[in-house]
Amino acid sequence: MVNTVNVALDAMGGDNAPKETVKGAVDAVRDQKNVCVHLVGRREAIEAELSKYDYPKESILITEASEIIEMGEPPVMAIRKKRDSSIVVALNLVKDGKCDAFVSAGSTGAVLAGGQLLVGRIKGVERAPLAPLIPTAEGVSLLVDCGANVDARPSHLVQFAKMGSAYMKYAMGIDNPRVALLNIGTEEEKGNALVKETYPLLTACTDINFTGSIEARDIPQGGADVIVCDAFAGNVALKMYEGVGKVLLEKMKEAMMTSLKTKLGAMLIKDSLKSTLKKFDAHQYGGAPLLGLKGLVVKTHGSAKAGEVRNSIIQCITFKEQDVNGKIKEYLDL
């Protein structure tokens, strides 16, 4: 157990801010004693939301930030110009050591750029990957990288494999996490130039449990705990995962609403179906960490509601308590 973990929360970020961000903060501090949430944003709006709840007052602080970075803004420019935005102010709290972690449902680009520019990478980390957890038939897998490193080099992917192993082992409690390289076949000679160069480097790593290539088809089954790829491939995999799920569920709902008979059937299977599909709801696992930074930066879905915000805050406690950054340094020999 460590002392209080200080989490800076972008109160203004995401589709449902500040209503759901503030509620998520309240839920988190009600559940966990050892966390203090710094709500960053427009004080008036935040206070209006906070006034709805009872909560331990010493566990939620407000830091004023007058500006908001919008979803469409060019990220680097926005970080440089909007010095008083909730994202920049919150990231500076981490940079200055006042907070251990930052959680945002705001612009992914701004969070990625700001994390790198303001908090900065651990010395020796070549690239900081965004690593969302995706639900599988067996639990959850980490997809590293889905962020900004679209033209990655083999040495980056090797670091992703090690950082991902540290995260899954210490933050998620998975013993000896299986690491696989995203590929278009499982034979060693398959793949593009990046994958072919990376494969033998991963095989040579004695400190991770590299199990070889994985096809995207086997990811939803839970074929690996850590899936390593460049951000272009990772983004395609992640977005396709989300897109197919969404369309299939929409179509299923339509099918259940076609007649009185199907509506009755839907009522009978509703509870069972919901509890099954809940396991596939990415929102319940908290946000995607940006690995390899000096502090923890967590990006939650833009559509995050209180539950996901709460889970993302609690995720930061584990990260700090388990000293995941210290473990990442050990894995990387830094």
Next chain:
Amino acid sequence: MVNTVNVALDAMGGDNAPKETVKGAVDAVRDQKNVCVHLVGRREAIEAELSKYDYPKESILITEASEIIEMGEPPVMAIRKKRDSSIVVALNLVKDGKCDAFVSAGSTGAVLAGGQLLVGRIKGVERAPLAPLIPTAEGVSLLVDCGANVDARPSHLVQFAKMGSAYMKYAMGIDNPRVALLNIGTEEEKGNALVKETYPLLTACTDINFTGSIEARDIPQGGADVIVCDAFAGNVALKMYEGVGKVLLEKMKEAMMTSLKTKLGAMLIKDSLKSTLKKFDAHQYGGAPLLGLKGLVVKTHGSAKAGEVRNSIIQCITFKEQDVNGKIKEYLDL
């Protein structure tokens, strides 16, 4: 209407050969008068299957091939060594002009390699992409390339866009098909080096309907008719599409079998759900064409049953009748 279309069918390829391949051929010639299927493989096994059916005898011929290329064999080596395999013998029927098209549910690698080596590319075509049709909420989209061109160049992707447009317009009857570039965001500055170089080249094409970037998330909704990408990204998108669908449907079935109540509910929605999900069954759309070859080569799923084989054969008739290869040459100024 053209004269008879001659289709060489790999009778021995796929998980269900020769039973389902032969049945698919019989179904096709029963349905369509202007096709002649050349069943290529072991005569005895083929004749045993054929003897089960009534069909117009002049519409099905057998060409003996004693060998079979197995799924795991290194493709190029297999094509070179197994001269009497069903794939090589059938491809030579196309090469020699005895057949217009080749359909196989066998080894994808061998079909791709054999198509290029034996049938050969249309002069001026830089790469021959494998272009599966994937079902969407609105119909069906062509994903070009999911084949072997993992380290594609921008000029390849431009040709893929044009060949895909020709295919969707003339083989699938989609007017002014929307072409999109698979990307990790919709802004022009997004993407990896390949995408950034390709984007302005596609914008400059006046003969296709280029609509910009598409995120993988929007593919299942039917966001574009032709989706252009390198084979690595395409394969990741395709396999993830298949993998998520499979796991979600498995989980749904489990949820419907948990109790008597859910089983009753399942009975009530079964028909409606089946007809909805049928639209998302890739098997019903026939196989994936390998575009830009001198003849047509179509790869169907390894798990193809008679229906998919039949549809793939009928697909070849349209391809020939609509002179898709002639249209591809026009699009490419060849």
